[in-house]
Amino acid sequence: MAFYRSHVLVCGGTGCTSSGCQKVQEALATSLKREGLDKEVAVVQTGCFGFCRLGPIVIVYPEGAFYTQVKPEDVPDIVTEHLIKGKLVERLLFKEEMHEKPVSLYGDIDFYKKQHRIALRNCGAINPEKIGEYFAVDGYQALAKVLHTMTPQEVIDTIKASGLRGRGGGGFLTGAKWEFAARAVGDKKYVVCNADEGDPGAFMDRSVLEGDPHTVLEAMAIAGYAIGASQGYIYVRAEYPIAVERLRTAIAQAREEGMLGENIFNKGFSFDIELRLGSGAFVCGEETALLASVEGKRGMPRPRPPFPAVKGLLGCPTIINNVETLANIPPIILKGVEWFTSIGTERSKGTKVFALAGKINNTGLVEVPMGTTLREIIYDIGGGLPGGKTFKAAQTGGPSGGCIPVQYLDIPIDYDSLAEIGSMMGSGGLIVMDETSCMVDIAKFFLEFTQDESCGKCTPCREGTRQMLEILKRITGGQGKPGDIELLEDLAETIKAASLCGLGQTAPNPVLSTLRYFREEYEAHINEKRCPAGVCQALLNYRIEPEKCKGCGLCAKECPVGAITGERKSPFVLDAGKCIKCGACVAKCPFKAISR
Amino acid sequence: MKSWEELNQRRDEERSKISLRRSEAAVKIIVGGGTRGIAAGARAITSTTLDEILRHHLEGKAVVQLAAVEQEGCEPLVRIEQPGKEPVVYQNVTPERMQRIFQQHVLNGEVVKEWVMAS
Structure with a gap:
């Protein structure tokens, strides 16, 4: 066995992969070999560190030096200066804007200091493709503990007492869900992990799958023991290729080590997990649609009850838990209810x-x-x-x-x-x-998304969201009319009341909440044909204010359609008929003389 | 794996491999790198130290770190830090001396007085 004096951790999440971490890792390996350090320094690929703005991120231990935006060209410096001479490469160290000196060490960065990482505890700290590193951080200890020292009911009681609520959206008590499934009668029962993360901009589940896949497998096995299931499925979207690959690796390693499969720890409990890839339909995050998709049917929700805990996958009692929820299970088992309930608020723990x-x-x-x-x-x-x-x-x-x-x-x-x-x-x-975000435009953006993702089963959701979107398009296009707001509210209430699943029931929310807090922006669009944030193009009227214009001519040079004319040193004029409202002149004007 | 004991054993083995990421080590051996340290042979000291750690199965308990500390004429420097004890700096360390420092200081807790840097 070799002993490495230093570990160089390179982020290998989706974010850093797209900013080129692979090349950095290769450059590190080559450079270390050339310097004869490959027996002294280990390069470790990890999951996401969460600080995606500054990727690719490289952390060098034992110091914990936090290097950001590392490019392959920077690697020789890290090797010759830091790893050979022991000098931190100052120019690559993370700098916090409020501090003058670079903050070199991982643990000193505000971004991390104020966080409390439970679900993400291992992301960026271990190599997700090596089960050994998961063992090192107490991996599969929670599974061993429940199989050796707890009855299924005790597991359920622990999760119930912890107050853990579903992290995928609904916020239902996880322990209660498990108890329903445990009490339900059925020859077979199933544990399903919902990894069909679909909200625009959300990627915490992907990060857990990529950075710490074994924690999900371990939690599913614990859930299987609690409810009496021997088979689990992870429903993950095919758009997460790195996550899918790491899950496959993790499942294979867990089987090899006996953490999945027959008679785990000789305790008479068997559990195995398979992957099911989804094609990224938003509605498949809804549990009944997800189950339909796992069964190979078209992903459409069905009425509940019966709830999946009673009649789920293939008609059998099934629990469906989200990735982040599952990632909380092993720490709760190991550290106890008291620890978990000490974090969070009265009714939302952790x-x-x-x-x-x-x-x-x-x-x-x-x-x-x-x-x-x-x-x-x-x-x-x-x-x-x-x-x-x-x-x-x-x-x-x-x-x-x-x-x-x-x-x-x-x-x-x-x-x-x-x-x-x-x-x-x-x-x-x-x-x-x-202040440069238009709330009507934001509402339109989200409604476009849900309208597109509606599965079409319920008319209010299928047609209602379309009508709402038409109205929003009209308002932002300068064609809004009195009564539009009331019509939006009316449609919203109907869609909420008459849709079957969460997608339809919540689709009007962005409109309702922006109406609740920013009604005056809607009114400005409709009544004054004005977009206060200056976003909605059709409502913008570019104009050069003669008293502010110094006649420098920069705007005229920048205008792609020649809509601005004038003599130098006297105010320029903008021809609204020719203007395409691209905003190039506004960005260029040094005197802020162009209003819209 | 078929038992909890085996899992615990695996955990301890694997933990010693990554302990340097968790700053859990009981002893920190800092080799003075920098341009002057490297020229005076700090790299050989580093590899000797690593060999000693392996030989005495101290993986997970000892950490070797390079640092750019320099003191003209005294290179290579080695500083040994243990919790609750005053750090000790040795000067003009050679691989052979390092072996004795390791044996006497790191393993048995006795400072090798004749090589300690005069302060």
């Missing part, structure tokens, strides 16, 4: 992973205790908004959720507080918007 996107500095994945405020997430961890822009609202819960305006920046976020203000936890997508 942590939640959020995917930060939109107008925010540190885009990426963060895991915080329930009850953390939006302000802490956005400003302390997310690093605030770029360009000193002002926060306007945040969209949570993706296309099923709603927006949170600035007056709620300080409410503690949990399942119930979000529902109270008309949004929802959802799967944890968090899109930040500033």
